[in-house]
Structure formats: structure tokens, C-alpha cells
Amino acid sequence: DTEVTQTPKHLVMGMTNKKSLKCEQHMGHRAMYWYKQKAKKPPELMFVYSYEKLSINESVPSRFSPECPNSSLLNLHLHALQPEDSALYLCASSQEGGLQTYFGPGTRLTVT
Amino acid sequence: ELKVEQNPLFLSMQEGKNYTIYCNYSTTSDRLYWYRQDPGKSLESLFVLLSNGAVKQEGRLMASLDTKARLSTLHITAAVHDLSATYFCAVDGVIDSNYQLIWGAGTKLIIKP
Numbered sequence: 001d002t003e004v005t006q007t008p009k010h011l012v013m014g015m016t017n018k019k020s021l022k023c024e025q026h027m028g029h030r031a032m033y034w035y036k037q038k039a040k041k042p043p044e045l046m047f048v049y050s051y052e053k054l055s056i057n058e059s060v061p062s063r064f065s066p067e068c069p070n071s072s073l074l075n076l077h078l079h080a081l082q083p084e085d086s087a088l089y090l091c092a093s094s095q096e097g098g099l100q101t102y103f104g105p106g107t108r109l110t111v112t
Numbered sequence: 113e114l115k116v117e118q119n120p121l122f123l124s125m126q127e128g129k130n131y132t133i134y135c136n137y138s139t140t141s142d143r144l145y146w147y148r149q150d151p152g153k154s155l156e157s158l159f160v161l162l163s164n165g166a167v168k169q170e171g172r173l174m175a176s177l178d179t180k181a182r183l184s185t186l187h188i189t190a191a192v193h194d195l196s197a198t199y200f201c202a203v204d205g206v207i208d209s210n211y212q213l214i215w216g217a218g219t220k221l222i223i224k225p
Contacts, residue, residue, distance in 0.1 A: 041217075041218075042215035043215060050210075056208075056210045090154060096211075100157065101145070103154045103156075105153070
């Protein structure tokens with residue numbers, strides 16, 4: 001099973017809302033990632049969890065809060081977002097040290 | 113600075129023609145990845161190139177890697193409309209002791225019937 005799943009597929013939220021994005025993989029990968037992708041741009045790395053510990057936080061605003069409850073799950077908690085945060089949010093996983101990174105289908109987020 | 117440069121950034125071509133997308137990178141990485149992305153969709157892994165001289169082919173797409181020149185190519189043979197998509201290359205990078213992918217800007221490929 002080489003699948004990364006993400007929910008929801010689409011999310012529309014107001015600037016005062018709190019929501020969460022969820023990601024799951026069962027490939028035994030110990031590195032999990034959150035990326036943000038704007039239209040016509042490459043993905044931008046937001047967070048990396050390695051062995052369930054946050055190892056990279058690319059200066060992401062605190063209105064984005066990641067959580068890794070266990071080795072298979074990754075959440076991204078959203079609060080007080082801005083319209084410019086509207087984007088495709090991609091979860092990914094890989095073996096420690098890379099080699100092959102698998103991406104989930106993404107969550108299309110719109111902030112109104 | 114770790115940089116990955118793709119060219120062209122936009123390519124419009126006719127079906128049946130051949131063309132090549134280039135990916136230059138500044139790291140010493142020996143691993144290079146090609147991904148495809150359809151509009152509004154996620155990234156689909158096409159090729160993983162692991163060593164100098166590596167060549168991989170899948171259908172009408174062929175990717176190669178020259179680590180000495182720090183160059184990878186994605187060659188399209190006898191293009192068909194279904195290959196229209198954005199293609200990204202990426203290389204392994206280590207920043208502050210952390211592994212991450214360094215991405216090119218992407219090449220938007222449009223193939224006209």
C-alpha cells in the first residue's frame with residue numbers, strides 16, 4: 001500500500017474558524033511532511049516530523065499548528081487564517097532520509 | 113544556496129513532436145526526482161534517479177541524470193495530449209541537518225492535438 005490519504009478534500013472556512021486537516025499513511029514511513037502549494041508554484045515545505053518529533057518548522061505563522069499523534073497520523077490545525085492562506089495543502093511521507101516521497105491527494109483550502 | 117532550475121517554464125507543442133525539459137541543480141545530490149501534476153491535483157511520482165548515468169523510461173517519457181553536470185533531462189517522445197500537465201523536478205537537500213526536497217519551478221506542458 002503506497003497511499004497517503006488526506007481529509008477533507010475541500011475546505012472553506014472563515015477567518016475566525018478553527019479547523020483541522022488530517023493525513024494518514026500505513027507504509028511505515030517515519031518522516032511526514034506538510035506542504036503548501038499556491039497555483040502555478042512548486043510546493044513549499046511547512047513542517048517535517050521525523051519519528052513523531054517536529055524537526056523542521058519553516059517559519060510558518062502560528063495560525064498553523066501541526067500535530068503528529070502517532071507514526072501514521074499527521075494533523076494540521078488551522079485557526080484565524082487569512083485569505084492569502086488559501087492554497088492546496090499537501091501531506092507527504094517518506095522513509096527517513098528520503099529516497100521516495102509519497103504525496104496525498106491534498107486539501108483545497110479556501111479562506112473567506 | 114541550494115537551487116534547482118527548470119527550463120523551459122512553459123512549453124506548448126503539437127502532438128507527435130519530441131521535446132526535452134531540462135533540470136539543473138546546484139547541490140551535490142545524487143538523487144533526483146520527477147513529478148507530474150495535473151491541474152488541481154496532487155503530485156504523482158514519475159521517476160526516481162539514483163546515480164550518475166541513470167536512465168529510466170515509462171511510455172513516452174524518458175528521464176536521465178548526469179550528476180557531474182548536475183543536469184537531468186525529461187524527454188518526451190511523440191507527445192500526446194494526455195501528457196499535458198506541469199512537471200516538477202526535485203533533488204535531495206540537507207538544510208540545517210534536516211533532509212528535504214528542493215524543487216524546481218515546474219514546467220507547464222501543453223500538447224495541442
